[in-house]
Amino acid sequence: MYMEDYIRVIAGFFILLSTALGYWYSPYWFLFTAFVGVNLIQSAFTKWCLMETLLKKLKVPTRS
Numbered sequence: 138m139y140m141e142d143y144i145r146v147i148a149g150f151f152i153l154l155s156t157a158l159g160y161w162y163s164p165y166w167f168l169f170t171a172f173v174g175v176n177l178i179q180s181a182f183t184k185w186c187l188m189e190t191l192l193k194k195l196k197v198p199t200r201s
Contacts, residue, residue, distance in 0.1 A: 140197045144188050148173055 138146075151173045159166035180186040 140189060140192050140199045143192055143197055144186060147188055148177060 152170055155166045155169040155173070159170065176187065180189075
């Protein structure tokens with residue numbers, strides 16, 4: 138898998154996990170869901186993603 142694939146998998150996992158935790162434990166977990174969504178939107182406009190920076194440091198390959 139490439140970095141772009143990892144980013145999508147991690148974002149999807151975070152959304153599903155925080156939604157489940159918000160449902161079963163505390164509604165405050167939905168704030169984490171919103172945080173992930175806001176970061177996805179800002180990365181579309183700024184072309185910068187924190188997870189991409191972290192994965193680059195871990196030497197995850199890119200498609201290009």
